[in-house]
Each structure stands twice: as structure tokens, then as C-alpha cells.
Amino acid sequence: MRKIYDIIPPDKIKKEKIPSKYSFRGAILRIVSLTLIFTLNWFGLSAIINTRAYLSDTETSSGNIFSATNLDFSLDSPSDFSPEVIPEQEATRNINVQNNGILDFQYKVKVENVNPDDDLCGHLDLADDLSSTSQPLIGFVSDVANFPDKTNWLFTAELSDNTASLQGLVCNFELVFTGWQKDFPELTPGFYDEERIASKITSGQWAVSFGDVVINELMWPGSYFHPTDEWIELRNMTDFEVDLSGWQLTKLTQCGEGHERLMLTIPDGKTIPAHGFFLISNFDKDASRINVDPDLVDEDVYLQDCFLQIKLYKGDWQNPDNLVDTADDGSCIPAAGWHGWFYHLSMERDDIPGNGELSKNWHTCFDIYGTRIYWDIDDMFDCGTPGAPNHSDTSIEAQEAYLQYYVDLERELIIQGGLEPDLVPEIDEDVEESVEEIESAIIEEQEDEQIEIPVIEVPAAEIPEAEPEPEAVPVEEDTENTILQTPLIKQEPIILPEAPVIQNDDDNGEGENNVIEPVL
Numbered sequence: 001m002r003k004i005y006d007i008i009p010p011d012k013i014k015k016e017k018i019p020s021k022y023s024f025r026g027a028i029l030r031i032v033s034l035t036l037i038f039t040l041n042w043f044g045l046s047a048i049i050n051t052r053a054y055l056s057d058t059e060t061s062s063g064n065i066f067s068a069t070n071l072d073f074s075l076d077s078p079s080d081f082s083p084e085v086i087p088e089q090e091a092t093r094n095i096n097v098q099n100n101g102i103l104d105f106q107y108k109v110k111v112e113n114v115n116p117d118d119d120l121c122g123h124l125d126l127a128d129d130l131s132s133t134s135q136p137l138i139g140f141v142s143d144v145a146n147f148p149d150k151t152n153w154l155f156t157a158e159l160s161d162n163t164a165s166l167q168g169l170v171c172n173f174e175l176v177f178t179g180w181q182k183d184f185p186e187l188t189p190g191f192y193d194e195e196r197i198a199s200k201i202t203s204g205q206w207a208v209s210f211g212d213v214v215i216n217e218l219m220w221p222g223s224y225f226h227p228t229d230e231w232i233e234l235r236n237m238t239d240f241e242v243d244l245s246g247w248q249l250t251k252l253t254q255c256g257e258g259h260e261r262l263m264l265t266i267p268d269g270k271t272i273p274a275h276g277f278f279l280i281s282n283f284d285k286d287a288s289r290i291n292v293d294p295d296l297v298d299e300d301v302y303l304q305d306c307f308l309q310i311k312l313y314k315g316d317w318q319n320p321d322n323l324v325d326t327a328d329d330g331s332c333i334p335a336a337g338w339h340g341w342f343y344h345l346s347m348e349r350d351d352i353p354g355n356g357e358l359s360k361n362w363h364t365c366f367d368i369y370g371t372r373i374y375w376d377i378d379d380m381f382d383c384g385t386p387g388a389p390n391h392s393d394t395s396i397e398a399q400e401a402y403l404q405y406y407v408d409l410e411r412e413l414i415i416q417g418g419l420e421p422d423l424v425p426e427i428d429e430d431v432e433e434s435v436e437e438i439e440s441a442i443i444e445e446q447e448d449e450q451i452e453i454p455v456i457e458v459p460a461a462e463i464p465e466a467e468p469e470p471e472a473v474p475v476e477e478d479t480e481n482t483i484l485q486t487p488l489i490k491q492e493p494i495i496l497p498e499a500p501v502i503q504n505d506d507d508n509g510e511g512e513n514n515v516i517e518p519v520l
Helices: 020-047 119-123 369-374 396-416 435-448
Strands: 073-076 091-099 105-112 124-128 145-147 152-159 170-181 192-202 213-218 231-236 248-252 260-265 277-281 310-313 323-327 347-349 362-364 501-505 511-515
Touching (some): 073 170
Antiparallel strands (some): 091 152, 105 170, 213 347, 248 310, 347 362
16 A cells, blocks of 8 residues: 655644653753763772783893993102202102093192291292193192093102202192093083192202311321321211312411412312211322221322411302311411321311311320221321211310320330331421421410420430341332331330329319320
């Protein structure tokens, strides 16, 4: 059956309205349903702890290394600056740089923490072997160096002036090594290290004052039968070595002023140690009676038996500011020492030198027994301590007693005739006075000083006649190369005179006798 529908336009169709009560209720139901569904899902999901339904993946990477680099170095220096600085001498120090880290680096050196109380620091210049340019130590900064291109530093310090007040001082400071990464500007972010090393520079002594070096001993009598076997001993009174290069010694040619002349000049390179001695001899050890090697052999050494005065200069002797010491006053009698018929005794300075022009500061060396080590083994008449400390008794009482003892001993030797007396005269060619005038002047001066001169008078009857055999051994006069030998005659037993006695009174007035023992 065919149905036929009428086609009616949409706008003509009447829509059926749903009652409002049904629309509100549906909305409520929908809201409640959604709320219930949400609530159930929330509680359900919250209750889930583990679930076996998930996706997972694991990847493993092996051979991975994590590391951090560093910059670290250290300093090694076995010793501080040495030797002491003086105007002609520098002080040096070596410092080795060691890399204790991984990175190579660039670095430089500067001076810091200079002790403000050290006056020496302001008078020092410092240089390194990187640039070899001297800078004032205060404010010193080196050029930049690269490690490992430069691992060792040599620093050289020197005085900027030679003011005497700078002697014996110290300068304390720090050398600061600052390193940073290569290809980085200084003091920018990057690896950095700084090391410090304490340093000290000491100044020595160089300015010699009057009395720092003294003329300590003069062998003006020469030796037995060899009047020109003479020597001069200098003594250093300071705590430092003294350079004697160019120093000069002078002597008098006549009594009085205006007759001083140069004796000798000490050559370059000669020094005298601190508190040591310097021996200047006319002959070397082989040609002299001394058993000591001189520090200087000079044939111009000449010491007069009268008008004796020796002066020591630290340079040109014609400049009076260079005078360092004077020995004796140039009068007709030497201040000490003795030239007997047999014994030849040196003139020694007292331990505290004092004024060398005054005789009270000199004494005669009478210690024959204690000085044998300084003389040839066959020598028995010469006495002195060449190149060694003086050690004879310096008291006036002992000196007088010893002198009288030797005078008596020589008298006995003459009477016995066992040995030949040494009567060889010594007169400088520049001394114009005759032997008679000199002897007269000596006697006159001794009388003025009221000194009793021991006069040896030997009666002819007491002198035994010389035996014809054996004859005396002749003495050669080659004073340059001849090894000296003691001239001998037939030696008879020597009868020693009674030893002198020195009376020492104690506080209670009770005396004690000191006997000077015979020395042969």
C-alpha cells in the first residue's frame, strides 16, 4: 500500500513541547551520574599502589670517566742567599719550581713582606736570570715565564752603595711565585696557585778602620849569624776576612820626621783571615831558620836595629787616611826584642795591642822552649812565634828577670868558648850615622831612662884559648838561596847560670818564689 505523505515546509511544522518538569529532572540525573563516576574513579585510582601494567626501558653506558683537573706547584731551595754581600761580592740563590698538578702554567715572581726595620733592604738590587735586569729589591717584579719552559731561577743580589754603615746587617723578605692557567690573562677566572719562600740577605764587612789589622811581631834581630833573616807578622783583629791587596808597609830611613819611605806593597789576591795572621818574610821556609811557610816572601823586608818604625797602610802610603797601624816610635832603641851574642829574640805585641808607638805595648819573646816548633830542628838561639799567637810573659818583672837570665847565660857561653858569638853588624845603607854614633845614642837614651844595662866583661884570663883543631866551619853569605846552618865549633858542656827568681807577694804579705826554669 502506498502511502502518500504530504510535504509540509519545516517552518510550518509544529514542534511538540516537552513538559518542563521532565527537562529539570534529566539535568539533575546527569549531574549526579557524572559526580558519582568521578568520585569512584578518584578513590579507585588512589587505592592503586603497584600496577603490573606499565611500560619500561633500561639503557647501560660503560667506560665513562669523570675527572677534574688542577694547577699546583711547589718550590725547592736548599740554601738561602750566600755569601755575604760586600761592594765587590754578590749573593745568589737558586730556586727550583716543581709541578705537582696536571696543568702547565705561566707564572712570575715578586718581592713582598720586606721587613721595615732592615735598613739593608733599601740598599740592595735584585736580578733574575730570566731578564738579567737589576731592580731595587723593594718592589722587584719579574717577567712572566712559562712552565715547563723555565723550572729553575737564579737570583742575584748586590749592594747599590758601599756605605760603611751597611756592614753586618740583614734584609728579610719573601719571594712570591704566582701561577695561573696558560692562555688566560692574569687574575682572571681559572686555575691559580701561589707559593712563598722566606729569604734573607746578609752584608759582610769591608771598611777597615785604624787598628783592625795590626803589626803583631817583628823579627828585627834576624837569626843567628844571618842578620837579614827577618820577618813581619800582621794580625787581624776583626771577625771578618780582610783583603790585603795593594796594602803597603813603610819604614824609617833616619830618626825623625820626613824620612819615611815605602818598603813593600802586598800583591793582589792576598787576604788575612778573621782573627788570623799574615807572615811576610825576607826568605822562604827553606832559606830561613823559621819552620813556617810565609804568606808572602819579599826581598824588600828590612828591619833596622835602630830608628825602627814600621807603618801599615790600606793603600797608598802617601795618603794619611790609609794608615792602619804603626809599630814603634823610631827612636834609637827598639821597643822590645833582643839581639845578643847568641840569642835573637823577636819583638812581640801585647795581646791587647794598644798604641803600637808606645813601648809599653810590646814585649820580648823569651820563650825558647815553647817556640821550638816554629824553628828549624837544629836551631837553638832564635825565638819568636811566626804566624802564630804571641805567648810570652808580658809582666815587667818577668821581662827583666828573663833578660838578665839570658845575659848571664851568654856570659857563660862566651867564657866556655863552645860556640861562636854572632857579632855580625847590620846597618841600613840609608842610615847615615856611624856605628859609634848609634852606640853612643843608645847609651845616652838608656841613661836618660835610668835603665841599667847589663855589661858583660869577660877577663882575658877566664877565656880559654881556642884549640887549633877543629877549625870553625865557614859561614856562607848567600842570603837568597842558602839554607842556614848553625856555625859550630867544638861544643863543650854548657854550665847554666842559676835561674832567676821572681818574688810574688800575696795579700797577706807572704811571698811565693817563682823560678824561671832553664830553656835549653
